[in-house]
Amino acid sequence: MIYPHNFEQKIGFDKIRQHIENKCLSTLGIDRAKKMVFISDYDTIARKLHETEEFVHILQEEDEFPANYFFDVRPALKRIRVEGTFLDESELFDLRRSLETIKGIVYFFLNKETEENTPYPYLQKLAGDVTVFPQIIIKTDQILDKFGHIKDNASPDLQRIRREITATLSGISKSLNSILRIAQSEGVVDKDVTPTMRDGRLVIPVIPAYKRKIKGIVHDESASGKTVFIEPAEVVEANNRIRELESDERREIIRILTSFANELRPYTEEIFHSYEFLADIDFIRAKALFSIQINGLLPTFEDCQQVDWYHAIHPLLFLSLQKQQKQVVPLDITLDHKNKILLISGPNAGGKSVCLKTVGLLQYMLQCGLLIPVYENSRTGIFDSIFIDIGDEQSIENDLSTYSSHLTNMKFFVRNCDDRTILLIDEFGGGTEPQIGGAIAEALLDRFNKKNSFGVITTHYQNLKHFAEDTPGIINGAMLYDRHLMQPLFKLSIGNPGSSFAVEIARKIGLPEDVIADASSKVGSDYINMDKYLQDIVRDKRYWENKRQNVRLQEKRLEEITSHYENDIKAIEKQRKEILAEARKNAENILSEANARIENTIRSIKEAQAEKEKTKKIRKDLEKFKESITTEAIIDDKISRKIQKIKEREKHKRNKIFTNSENIAFDSNVIAVGDAVKVKGQASIGEVMEIQGKNVVIAFGMLKSTVKIDQLEKISKNQIKREKNIKATFVSEQTADDMREKKLNFKQDIDIRGLRGDEAIQAVTYFIDDAILVGCSKVRILHGTGTGILRQLVRQYLRTVPGVKHFQDEHVQFGGAGITVVDLE
Known part of the structure; x- marks a missing residue:
């Protein structure tokens, strides 16, 4: 029981009701919102609350819930209960789409059901006894096109009538164009005039002064009086035939719709029940939307007074x-x-x-x-x-x-x-x-x-x-x-x-x-003192409650900090162990690699008849290198720097050994087959192919030449490398200058707003190529929002570029969807 009669206005529930009505998709839901009343039955309230709660989850978590075409065709369905009545095209189209929505909603809940879990039990129960009508949808599709108009092939007679209308209109159009061309050649009608439609009949616009020049019927004149619309006598009969055919077409459409209504009539009561379900869903959805708006939820609800x-x-x-x-x-x-x-x-x-x-x-x-x-x-x-x-x-x-x-x-x-x-x-x-x-x-x-x-x-x-x-x-x-x-x-x-x-x-x-x-x-003082005491009590209570709250917050904060530091210490200890293990492994790898390379070098030295003392010294240095890696110093907090020093020392030794070995093995006075040589005074380097006494056969690329041995100069491998580096440097020096200039002048932004699609893509292609060439890691393409065409074309192109790692919208504060930020590899 609610008291008084204007209870809702007093507490503001009338405004709540209005909010919910505004969120309904159709009059189906609005009717439910208007009839929403106070309930005192626990089971009914619980069911309604759970239905709304489940729909909140659907709105927040599901994307495919059918929420289109909530049409109320119940008044039209009531009308066709009388024999001979029918639904017009728009009503039939609304019926078809809303029945499709009902079917989609029912299937949505059925598809969510599994053997282990039913995520929306209350809404699924609501949809459980709802009938869907796929056969009506199929029948409707046979007579309506996707725009809700009667198809030409809805019946043989309708198809015949519409073909005749098309043929007659084509004949009228040809006759009018012929008459129009003659009138234009005689100067009666302007060159840019075309036939137009007045009162359903094709006519020709003519200046009033020349209206006697064309025989026919004047149907209308413009508001300014500067144009009259004449139906030439030659097409009057054809236009009359069009009118007759249009009447035949309308009668045939009514016959088709009446026939469909006769087939639909036995199912009207079941369809009404399905629309009651659609009304419930619309209303529940509106309640869920309002709940999200006010952060509403379902607390513990019990069958007691509390x-x-x-x-x-x-x-x-x-x-x-x-x-x-x-x-x-x-x-x-x-x-x-x-x-x-x-x-x-x-x-x-x-x-x-x-x-x-x-x-x-x-x-x-x-x-x-x-x-x-x-x-x-x-x-x-x-x-x-x-x-x-x-x-x-x-x-x-x-x-x-x-x-x-x-x-x-x-x-x-x-x-x-x-x-x-x-x-x-x-x-x-x-x-x-x-x-x-x-x-x-x-x-x-x-x-x-x-x-x-x-x-x-x-x-x-x-x-x-x-x-x-x-x-x-x-x-x-x-x-x-x-x-x-x-x-x-x-x-x-x-x-x-x-x-x-x-x-x-x-x-x-x-x-x-x-x-x-x-x-x-x-x-009196008693009243004043009592009022003062009440104020003091409230003040003190508020003070101590704030103190207690602050203590609770501080304790909670302390617990969080303690837990945080404990987790950090554990993580650091774990990370320390991982770093040490990785460092040891890296050191062993370095040692193994260095050992192998040094042994190879020593073998080369021995083969080149190097001194034994130098070999011993190299081996002694190697043992020291091993000991330096395995010492206890590797596990202190300077581990990374020590490993770096080990790497540098190993690299230095390796370079020194290779240099020494190369110097020991090389003798400029002895020329043998396979040595690199050049003719004294020339820069070309060749390879010794054969020695014939004092003459030497040398290959300069594909060419062979015989040269006296005393005219040759032996070239070491280091010298060959220096020659190659000099050439490489000489060749790339100009390119390097161009690259430096390109890097200095390169801008990381390009503006393609206002360009046509092909122009924009060409500009972006050059821009991305230059960015990859100069080694730029991120660029910005300003294309604007507009209709979104430029943005789509640019992103289609970027997907085809191998050097593009990622692209996305700019941050909303710096341009949002109007700018694409591109990350390059």
Whole structure:
């Protein structure tokens, strides 16, 4: 039971309903939203809440849910119950598309079902007994095209009629063009004039002065009177035939649609049932969208009377402040079987009424099947009745004052409240003389408590605060107020009554101090002191609660830091072991490689008859190299630098050994087959192929030449390398200069806005080639947003370039989708 009749307007639920209606896709869902009512059956509420919760998951996690074509064709279906009636083309097209949507939704839930799990059990159950009509969809596709028009081949007669219409129109067009060409040659009609349509008939536009030049019927003239439209006599009969054929076409279409309606009529009741399901889905979807908008969720919902909410938020206030980029102060409130009635006191404009309306609105929303904005650890219950008394109910027509209206509501509350009722009363006892008003309010509060009713009641009366303090089942609450800043905090504190801060507010407003002093003396020191004590209690409680909260936060922070450091230490230790293992492995690899290379060098030295002492020295250096790698110093924190020194030392030794071995093996005075030589005074280097006494056969590439041995100069391998390096350097020096200049002048951005597609791709091709050539790792292509064509062409090209590693939109602050950032390999 809900009381009074305008309950929804008082708590703002009418605006909630409007939000949901606006999110519906069709009148199907809007009708459901209009009929949404308060429910007191636990199973029904739970089912509706779970359906909405499941749809929230669908909206957040699924992409393929069918959400198109929510059309309401029920009025048209009702009309065809009468024999001889039919659906017109647009209605039939809406029927076909909406039946396709119903089929898609049902199949969506069926395809989600597995043997182990059903992710949407409540919605799947809702879809379980819904009939889909694939045969009707197929039949519709036989007579309608993809645009919803009757197909030419919907029947043989229709196909014949439309062919004749086409042929006749073609003949009319040829005749008109012939007449038009003659008229243009005679100067009767302008050269750029073409036939046009007037009243369904093809005509020729003619200047009024020449209208007698063309025989025919004048059908119309332009608004300015400078053009008349003449139907030549030669095509009048043909146009008449078109009219007849169009009538035949319309009759045949009606016959086709009537025939289809006759086939559809036996299924109308089942189709109605399917549309009821579509209406449910539309409504549930709208509720889910609104839940996401207000951060609503399904807390613990139990079949008992309780209000145990954490971080509850008034949804309309949340939406209003969100537009202003402000935050709502959340509400924590508990009503249970120990403390059923909460008596809230505190200053005016401190949030008492908002608190009361939040409780009423959220409980009403919950029992209408809507998710509510609270924390997940909240616990909710169910009430059979919600009674509210709020605002000025003064009525001139009924001769009721504000207080009389208030007492009328109280009479209804006392007679009808019970242990499954929640009462919401604002400014309890107000509107009359304070002493008797307070006494009546106290007596009423006692009756409500004895009937075990739940409630949230706001008041300023001191006697009610004392009564709540001394009476089991009733608990005081206070809206907090900052005495230093003289402004409300909009926070509810349960356990102690609140002060009205009347004196402080009067002083802040600027009421004369002598007036405040006189008022204080009149009310008495006891009242002033009590009000002061209440303020002190609230202040101290707030102080210690903040202290406790800070201690909890510090402890939590300390635990997080401790855990963080422990994890870091473990990670560092693990990383240290991995680094040491890798370092040892690398050192062994270096040692093995160095050993092999040194042994090869020593073998070469021996083969070149090197001195044994030098070989011994090399082996001794090798042993020292081994010892330097395996010493304990490798495991200290300077490991990376030591390994680097080992690598450098090994490289130095290796280069030195190879140089020495090459110098030892080379003798410039001895020329043998296979040696590199050149003719003294020339630069070309050849290879000795054969020695014939004092003559030597030398191959210079593909050419062979015989030269006296004393005219030759032997070339070492190092000299050959230097010659090659000189040539290579000489060849690439100019190229290197070009590259340096290109790097200096290369810009990492290109602007192709305004270019045609082929021009843009050519410019980007050159740009990417240059970027890869100069070694640039990242470039930006500015193509703008526009229609998106340039962006698409550029990205199609980039996918074909091997040197492109990745590309993406620029950050939204620097251009977003109008710029493509390209990473190059």
